[in-house]
Amino acid sequence: MKTPNFPLGDKELKIGMLGFSEGNAHPFSWSAMFNGYDKDEMNKWCAKDYPAIPNYLGKQPAHTLGIPGAKITHICFTGDEDRTMAEGCAKATFIPNVCDRPEEMIGQVDAVICATDKGFEHVERVRPFIEAGIPLFIDKPMTDNEEDLRTLVKWHDEGAKFISSSSMRYTKELEPYIQNRYEIGPLRYILSPMAKYWENYGIHALERIFPLIGQGVEWVENMGTKERGMVHMYHKDGIHVDMPMGRMASPGAVVCGEYSSKIISSSDSYYPFKKQLDEFVKWLRTGEIDYPFEDTIEMAKIIIAGIRSREEGGRRVYLSEISER
Numbered sequence: 001m002k003t004p005n006f007p008l009g010d011k012e013l014k015i016g017m018l019g020f021s022e023g024n025a026h027p028f029s030w031s032a033m034f035n036g037y038d039k040d041e042m043n044k045w046c047a048k049d050y051p052a053i054p055n056y057l058g059k060q061p062a063h064t065l066g067i068p069g070a071k072i073t074h075i076c077f078t079g080d081e082d083r084t085m086a087e088g089c090a091k092a093t094f095i096p097n098v099c100d101r102p103e104e105m106i107g108q109v110d111a112v113i114c115a116t117d118k119g120f121e122h123v124e125r126v127r128p129f130i131e132a133g134i135p136l137f138i139d140k141p142m143t144d145n146e147e148d149l150r151t152l153v154k155w156h157d158e159g160a161k162f163i164s165s166s167s168m169r170y171t172k173e174l175e176p177y178i179q180n181r182y183e184i185g186p187l188r189y190i191l192s193p194m195a196k197y198w199e200n201y202g203i204h205a206l207e208r209i210f211p212l213i214g215q216g217v218e219w220v221e222n223m224g225t226k227e228r229g230m231v232h233m234y235h236k237d238g239i240h241v242d243m244p245m246g247r248m249a250s251p252g253a254v255v256c257g258e259y260s261s262k263i264i265s266s267s268d269s270y271y272p273f274k275k276q277l278d279e280f281v282k283w284l285r286t287g288e289i290d291y292p293f294e295d296t297i298e299m300a301k302i303i304i305a306g307i308r309s310r311e312e313g314g315r316r317v318y319l320s321e322i323s324e325r
Contacts, residue, residue: 003133003161007287008110013070016105017095019116019125020081023196025050026115026139031072031093032057033274036065041092045085056269064274070281072113073097074105079116103128111135111284117200119144119303123151126162135161137280141203141303142296146322149300153324156293163280163289164296168208170272170279173264177255178211185259187213190241192253198222198229198245198306205231205243206299208264209253211291213239215298220305223314231306297324 015034017027028046031037037057046053076099077086083100090098099105102125105112112129114122119141126136142164143149156162177184190212194205216236224230229245252265266272283289301324305317 003135003159006135006161008135008284010069010285011110013111013281013284014073014109015070016074016076016099016102016109016112017072017089018076018102018105018112018114019079020077020085021079021116021118021200022081024117024200025053026117027075027077027089028092029053029057029273030113030115030277031075031089031095033065033277034067034070034072035094036062037093038091041088045088045092052269060270064270067278067281070284074099074109076100076102076105078102079118079121105129106132106134109134111137113280114138117141119199119300120148123148130155130160130162133160135284136163138162138164140164140166140207141200142300144199144300144303144307146304149297149304149322149324153297157325163283163293165276165279165291166203166207167272167276168204168266169211169291170275171208171252171264171266172268172271173252173266174208174211177262177264181212181257183260184255184257184262187237187239187255187257189256190239190253191244192241193244193248193250195248195250196245197226198224198231198243198303198310199226202229202231202243202245202303202306203299205245205250206302209241209255210295210299212255213237213241215294217298217302217319219316219318220302220309221314221316222306222310224310226310229306229310231309233302233305300324 042054074097075086075095192205192209220233222231231243233241255262301319301322309317
């Protein structure tokens with residue numbers, strides 16, 4: 001499982017883009033952030049079903065696009081979309097190689113981005129690359145079930161190189177409060193709403209505020225349904241967190257401390273996505289990442305606990321019930 005010659009240093013990086021999820025066109029926007037893009041082709045493939053992508057990309061000056069020394073050079077869609085959509089993404093974002101099978105990238109790329117947001121399929125999607133010793137970024141959530149969590153942690157313990165995060169970790173408006181919360185005081189309550197389903201978007205609601213609270217969540221309750229999740233969790237430092245999910249526009253997070261409260265909103269989708277990719281490339285080059293893998297493990301447990309609680313009638317599920325090893 002070990003990844004030879006990691007970190008990769010200053011070499012020109014060839015990166016593969018893997019997978020596509022319905023309702024989530026990350027391969028288009030992420031590839032554009034590496035390679036630049038053709039506006040007409042981007043509109044052709046995204047304007048109807050994914051209008052936010054050409055909208056926020058179009059607001060950026062051209063010089064903000066690109067990551068020095070790194071390009072998306074190969075792409076393969078399996079799952080919710082096929083080669084036709086992959087060819088469209090390749091045309092829109094200047095990717096020279098479209099593959100029919102993911103394994104065709106092996107030996108051709110230095111790293112891979114697994115761009116699907118279905119945690120239950122990530123182990124099998126990334127397995128060929130883990131076995132080939134290729135470093136990966138795995139889109140959020142890393143996984144949504146205990147069995148796959150154990151597999152991923154085993155791979156990590158054996159030396160496989162991969163990271164996973166939500167872009168919400170890099171919300172621009174959050175940054176001032178990560179190191180300095182003196183004006184807020186000890187945290188007591190957080191409200192972090194999010195659209196869509198707990199299984200795939202709950203990690204956005206969670207990771208947006210995780211840099212504030214850190215490890216130490218003890219239990220999770222989910223009193224909602226799949227369509228309208230209502231997740232409550234408790235942190236050992238006395239912090240209660242509510243994360244409602246569903247068909248809603250998220251205003252950001254409301255953070256309440258003993259001294260004051262703050263609304264941490266975000267109107268800039270580009271910044272967190274771009275910073276997330278910049279950090280991925282930094283990790284490839286240096287082996288350094290700005291959050292420990294133990295954070296990712298705990299957040300996966302919280303996602304799993306939220307699903308388990310909902311399926312068991314809202315039962316309080318302790319993270320200690322979920323084993324990663």
